[in-house]
Amino acid sequence: KTRPPASLTNTPVLLPALPVSLVTSVFPATMALVAGPSQYGSLWPLPQKVHISDVSFKLSSSNFQITDAKESSAGPSCNLLQSAYRRYYEYVFVGPKNQKRGRDQPAGPSEVTELQVWITSPDSDCDSFPTESSDESYELSVDQPVAVLKAPKVWGALHGLETFSQLVYEDEFGAKTINSTVISDFPRFAHRGVLLDSSRHFIPVKVILANLETMAMNKFNIFHWHIVDDSSFPYLSQTFPQLSEKVRNRDGYRIRYFLRYRPNSIVPTEHRFTSFETVPFPSVFLRVWKSNPDIQKFMEQQGFGQDFTKLESFYIQRLLDIVTTTQKGYMIWQEVFDNGVKLKPDTVVHVWMDNGSDKEMAKVTAGGYTTILSAPWYLDYISIGQDWQKYYKVEPLNFNGTDDQKKLVIGGEACLWGEFVDATNLTPRLWPRACAVAERLWSAKEVTDTNDAFNRLAVHRCRLVERGIPAQPLYTSYCPREYKGI
Amino acid sequence: MAALPVFTVVLLALGFSRGFQHHFVEEEPELVAGPSQYGSLWPLPQKVHISDVSFKLSSSNFQITDAKESSAGPSCNLLQSAYRRYYEYVFVGPKNQKRGRDQPAGPSEVTELQVWITSPDSDCDSFPTESSDESYELSVDQPVAVLKAPKVWGALHGLETFSQLVYEDEFGAKTINSTVISDFPRFAHRGVLLDSSRHFIPVKVILANLETMAMNKFNIFHWHIVDDSSFPYLSQTFPQLSEKVRNRDGYRIRYFLRYRPNSIVPTEHRFTSFETVPRFGIPDVTFPPPPPNRKSNPDIQKFMEQQGFGQDFTKLESFYIQRLLDIVTTTQKGYMIWQEVFDNGVKLKPDTVVHVWMDNGSDKEMAKVTAGGYTTILSAPWYLDYISIGQDWQKYYKVEPLNFNGTDDQKKLVIGGEACLWGEFVDATNLTPRLWPRACAVAERLWSAKEVTDTNDAFNRLAVHRCRLVERGIPAQPLYTSYCPREYKGI
Numbered sequence: 001k002t003r004p005p006a007s008l009t010n011t012p013v014l015l016p017a018l019p020v021s022l023v024t025s026v027f028p029a030t031m032a033l034v035a036g037p038s039q040y041g042s043l044w045p046l047p048q049k050v051h052i053s054d055v056s057f058k059l060s061s062s063n064f065q066i067t068d069a070k071e072s073s074a075g076p077s078c079n080l081l082q083s084a085y086r087r088y089y090e091y092v093f094v095g096p097k098n099q100k101r102g103r104d105q106p107a108g109p110s111e112v113t114e115l116q117v118w119i120t121s122p123d124s125d126c127d128s129f130p131t132e133s134s135d136e137s138y139e140l141s142v143d144q145p146v147a148v149l150k151a152p153k154v155w156g157a158l159h160g161l162e163t164f165s166q167l168v169y170e171d172e173f174g175a176k177t178i179n180s181t182v183i184s185d186f187p188r189f190a191h192r193g194v195l196l197d198s199s200r201h202f203i204p205v206k207v208i209l210a211n212l213e214t215m216a217m218n219k220f221n222i223f224h225w226h227i228v229d230d231s232s233f234p235y236l237s238q239t240f241p242q243l244s245e246k247v248r249n250r251d252g253y254r255i256r257y258f259l260r261y262r263p264n265s266i267v268p269t270e271h272r273f274t275s276f277e278t279v280p281f282p283s284v285f286l287r288v289w290k291s292n293p294d295i296q297k298f299m300e301q302q303g304f305g306q307d308f309t310k311l312e313s314f315y316i317q318r319l320l321d322i323v324t325t326t327q328k329g330y331m332i333w334q335e336v337f338d339n340g341v342k343l344k345p346d347t348v349v350h351v352w353m354d355n356g357s358d359k360e361m362a363k364v365t366a367g368g369y370t371t372i373l374s375a376p377w378y379l380d381y382i383s384i385g386q387d388w389q390k391y392y393k394v395e396p397l398n399f400n401g402t403d404d405q406k407k408l409v410i411g412g413e414a415c416l417w418g419e420f421v422d423a424t425n426l427t428p429r430l431w432p433r434a435c436a437v438a439e440r441l442w443s444a445k446e447v448t449d450t451n452d453a454f455n456r457l458a459v460h461r462c463r464l465v466e467r468g469i470p471a472q473p474l475y476t477s478y479c480p481r482e483y484k485g486i
Numbered sequence: 487m488a489a490l491p492v493f494t495v496v497l498l499a500l501g502f503s504r505g506f507q508h509h510f511v512e513e514e515p516e517l518v519a520g521p522s523q524y525g526s527l528w529p530l531p532q533k534v535h536i537s538d539v540s541f542k543l544s545s546s547n548f549q550i551t552d553a554k555e556s557s558a559g560p561s562c563n564l565l566q567s568a569y570r571r572y573y574e575y576v577f578v579g580p581k582n583q584k585r586g587r588d589q590p591a592g593p594s595e596v597t598e599l600q601v602w603i604t605s606p607d608s609d610c611d612s613f614p615t616e617s618s619d620e621s622y623e624l625s626v627d628q629p630v631a632v633l634k635a636p637k638v639w640g641a642l643h644g645l646e647t648f649s650q651l652v653y654e655d656e657f658g659a660k661t662i663n664s665t666v667i668s669d670f671p672r673f674a675h676r677g678v679l680l681d682s683s684r685h686f687i688p689v690k691v692i693l694a695n696l697e698t699m700a701m702n703k704f705n706i707f708h709w710h711i712v713d714d715s716s717f718p719y720l721s722q723t724f725p726q727l728s729e730k731v732r733n734r735d736g737y738r739i740r741y742f743l744r745y746r747p748n749s750i751v752p753t754e755h756r757f758t759s760f761e762t763v764p765r766f767g768i769p770d771v772t773f774p775p776p777p778p779n780r781k782s783n784p785d786i787q788k789f790m791e792q793q794g795f796g797q798d799f800t801k802l803e804s805f806y807i808q809r810l811l812d813i814v815t816t817t818q819k820g821y822m823i824w825q826e827v828f829d830n831g832v833k834l835k836p837d838t839v840v841h842v843w844m845d846n847g848s849d850k851e852m853a854k855v856t857a858g859g860y861t862t863i864l865s866a867p868w869y870l871d872y873i874s875i876g877q878d879w880q881k882y883y884k885v886e887p888l889n890f891n892g893t894d895d896q897k898k899l900v901i902g903g904e905a906c907l908w909g910e911f912v913d914a915t916n917l918t919p920r921l922w923p924r925a926c927a928v929a930e931r932l933w934s935a936k937e938v939t940d941t942n943d944a945f946n947r948l949a950v951h952r953c954r955l956v957e958r959g960i961p962a963q964p965l966y967t968s969y970c971p972r973e974y975k976g977i
Binding site for chain 1: 962969
């Protein structure tokens with residue numbers, strides 16, 4: 001005879017009325033999104049040109065491999081590609097691997113057994129570092145028994161591998177399936193970045209690496225690593241060794257090793273722009289400046305009065321002169337431009353101030369400077385609801401300017417400043433919200449249908465979770481494989 | 487030597503590039519960081535005096551025991567497992583070397599915490615009620631510290647407080663100061679609402695959050711388990727409620743609450759933290775299945791016509807609730823309602839508890855409800871699903887539940903409140919950092935004295951308390967730019 005749980009003998013029952021009404025009244029915008037499968041499946045970001053047919057094929061983990069095409073200019077010696085093949089094989093066959101097929105059993109009539117990767121350019125770039133003019137394009141043709149991924153350079157192949165993995169889904173019996181597909185793709189903008197801040201809080205290397213992997217899954221190619229600030233200065237620069245005595249090189253090397261030997265489209269990042277902000281900015285010193293008598297005297301001598309922005313510009317100018325001698329290019333935050341510092345013509349200006357950023361974009365490009373935009377994409381500003389939509393709706397070229405001016409906009413960055421962020425909450429705060437920025441920077445300008453985006457992004461988010469990334473939910477939902485951690 | 491990239495561009499971080507920071511700092515009051523005289527106690531006890539005299543603790547020479555005179559002993563599993571749990575919490579980190587047998591304890595070493603349940607009936611084998619005694623007294627001295635409490639509930643709270651008094655000196659040695667504490671909660675109902683209907687929440691995550699509630703002296707777990715989106719609960723009293731059985735998980739949670747008891751045990755047995763009734767449904771005598779769209783159901787339309795409700799769905803809702811209340815009354819359970827039921831004039835039993843959750847004019851609502859003679863709990867200002875950048879824990883901390891127009895007798899009807907984390911945008915990927923340490927502000931507001939309002943001191947204690955949660959494996963998010971001695975290592 002079972003004793004009823006004691007909880008039910010003397011406890012009151014809470015009768016809910018309509019707490020859910022909270023939801024209906026507060027989120028009318030959310031209610032408008034109609035959930036349903038997209039014709040583009042779960043591709044994210046959406047390729048420039050994609051056609052997915054109704055014809056489907058199966059894949060078997062015991063009978064599928066990713067190989068180098070005979071004509072490819074990259075082969076077994078290209079570690080970058082070889083390790084990517086292993087990585088994407090794992091991504092495709094998330095979950096239990098299929099039984100080994102008997103030796104006499106041929107592949108089924110509608111089975112894809114091979115993805116051939118064909119680097120078409122004589123110089124695959126496998127042993128190079130990418131530049132801002134690197135070719136990231138690729139073409140993907142999924143057929144049976146062989147699918148073909150063609151790309152001029154390895155960079156496009158890496159992107160194509162991710163896209164291929166996004167085309168695989170499970171049918172109602174759990175069988176890995178892919179439809180006959182033709183894709184032709186390249187990024188709209190060349191600079192597609194994420195800023196992480198490890199100066200305000202310690203971020204374990206493991207967390208940085210996981211987020212780099214996720215950036216690659218979203219075709220980001222720039223990791224902007226904000227590594228120094230008031231709060232900490234853990235970076236030792238080899239070019240500027242006097243910058244800091246505090247060595248955290250071992251972690252720095254781990255990240256660079258990761259980027260190089262487990263390459264993904266982030267390799268470009270590390271070698272394109274120094275994602276490292278290596279110079280302490282004046283506000284580090286501002287409190288010190290205000291109270292330092294030597295500085296006060298210097299400002300008098302220079303005729304700056306009490307105007308610290310003048311001191312700042314003086315400091316920056318000296319800095320730029322020094323950097324120029326090392327023959328590196330540089331990128332500046334917009335205030336340097338705003339304050340009239342003399343800049344080299346190939347300076348890249350980072351527009352981050354949200355107020356009137358369209359006017360700023362117009363001014364900077366009118367001055368002939370290359371520009372990147374992050375103003376509308378400060379992901380540290382959190383709020384309840386599906387805020388990914390507001391990031392998605394940004395159009396970087398929405399400002400008054402000529403076509404030539406607009407050509408100077410090379411991309412943008414999603415920024416997650418670290419005042420309120422560390423390993424406990426970084427990853428869910430960054431994803432999937434940064435995905436909206438990823439698509440805005442990669443896909444065509446006309447790709448603006450938020451409803452279709454929702455349907456693809458919801459599945460893409462579940463895929464991130466499946467791959468072990470705690471990307472937070474878009475809305476009430478469930479994933480086939482939920483996040484198991486805490 | 488690292489291959490220095492060829493195409494490197496030096497980003498000159500110039501100016502107030504974290505302009506966010508620039509705007510931001512102006513809006514927030516400057517909190518001055520520094521050690522509090524109350525160490526890292528959270529929530530702050532009613533009466534606490536910490537002296538300058540310090541003692542050491544050694545993991546190989548410290549134990550938590552039952553006092554000789556205690557009415558609870560080795561058979562009280564609730565306490566015995568708590569002793570083991572708090573021993574682990576105190577000695578987080580490497581255990582000390584075993585002392586040689588001939589070495590006595592040092593002159594300033596605490597070797598024992600004696601737990602003395604003073605009431606003849608310790609309550610160890612009972613379930614708590616809303617009038618349970620949660621008070622305790624703690625006296626830390628050497629070689630023995632004494633924790634006295636009328637009932638086991640106070641002892642559980644006292645163990646947590648004791649663990650919060652332990653810190654590490656500059657050499658890493660576990661240290662505790664001579665301290666006298668006398669403590670009890672200001673409000674009897676101190677709850678957290680979790681919503682597992684909008685998203686699946688693994689049991690592991692619920693359990694971890696229950697442990698954290700105990701560390702913050704919450705005593706009510708309000709489990710929102712059914713809603714439009716899912717109905718995973720099988721009630722034994724009302725079995726027709728759902729065909730979908732998730733009993734195994736439900737039993738795991740109850741087992742956890744009972745056999746690994748902490749101050750949450752009260753929760754489970756005080757108010758049914760389970761919301762078992764779907765909000766709305768077709769009119770019928772028995773409990774309806776998950777509601778179809780009421781607006782489109784022709785049977786409902788017809789019924790509303792017959793009853794003379796017109797198109798007013800609140801009338802239908804009230805009818806439904808009234809029938810529900812009548813049914814529930816026959817089972818001799820008490821009940822708690824959301825405020826709309828009161829607002830819509832449904833006939834209520836006098837011992838109904840009303841849950842005030844609507845943020846607009848909640849003070850007026852508190853006045854109305856208590857004027858009607860109903861017991862009340864407040865959650866309106868504590869909807870933690872509303873996130874924003876910055877230290878929003880401060881705004882939760884500054885709430886004063888009794889700030890409304892009413893007599894003292896009315897104010898006595900306010901028995902507490904709940905921090906609510908609704909689940910539309912929350913699941914295992916982000917629940918725990920979103921809940922903690924923000925819910926800690928609510929924990930102190932509901933436990934500590936009304937006069938405990940110094941946000942600066944709170945910041946200094948909460949910053950260390952948060953690091954303690956992280957140390958214990960809970961990914962509580964940071965308050966602000968900071969670091970912990972033992973950072974969170976996960977992803």
